[in-house]
Amino acid sequence: MTKVVNADSILSGEAKINDASKCNISDWEVAPKDYVLYCVKYINPYHAIYLRRGVDVILQDGASTTLERRADYVENDELCELTTVSLNSVEFPISISNVNDENQNCSLLLTFDDENNCVVSTSTSGFTITGNGKFVNNGEKNSWGDKDRNAIYLDYTIEVAGKTYATLDTLVVRDRGVAAENFSPSYMKE
Structure with missing residues (x-):
């Protein structure tokens, strides 16, 4: 040998x-x-899997309905995944019902500044979305697992064909959602 x-x-x-x-x-x-x-895949600081809770005030035909989204324990709240779009932006896919009570998918775009404040918008056609929010390190005190957790607090409005949602969301980081990824490269001759 x-x-x-x-x-x-x-x-x-x-x-x-x-x-x-x-x-x-x-x-x-x-x-x-x-x-x-x-x-190398870049993942910005806001990219993560979050536990989502909040309140929707839904206005349709002059009547309003309030829907609270909250489990007894934060770790049982709805899971949502925010994915990196750019250095300071993440995409947040949601589903809401239209005036015919049909679910429609929409992607919120959260764009953050240097102070961790964000603007909420969308590029999904048929939706008008405005709002703002903030990412706060350890913002949720004594949260799940009895630890302080990072959170994003959002206040936004969605308008879609005769229906308006005024939403307050609290997104608590569950994990970063980072895992090994395999890829199969292909060779392209120029």
Whole structure:
């Protein structure tokens, strides 16, 4: 074992052509295994899985209804996932019912400033959304697990075809939702 030479040559592969690209599988009889490709996915500080509770005041045809979304224990509240869109923005998908009581999906866009204040908007057609909010480190005191938890507090209004939602949301961080991801690269010759 101590006198073996070129033991790692089996990792180099066998090329079909001269100057074969290690990333182009079609250049190889036996694919090389002597390199690693890494992909870095940026996740901003607001990207996480949250526990959501709040109050919706729904206005339709001049009548208002109040809907409270709150479990007995915060860890049993609705789960929602906010995903990174950019350095300071996250997407927050929600579902609301229209005037025909049909569920419609909409994505809120939360855009944060340097003070952790945010503006609530949307790019989903058919919806008008305005509002604001704030991300607060350890904002929920003695929350689930008897620990202080980060939270986002939102105050926004959604208008959709004859129905208006005035919503106050508290989103408590459950976890960051970060996990290993595998990818299969493809080679594109220019």
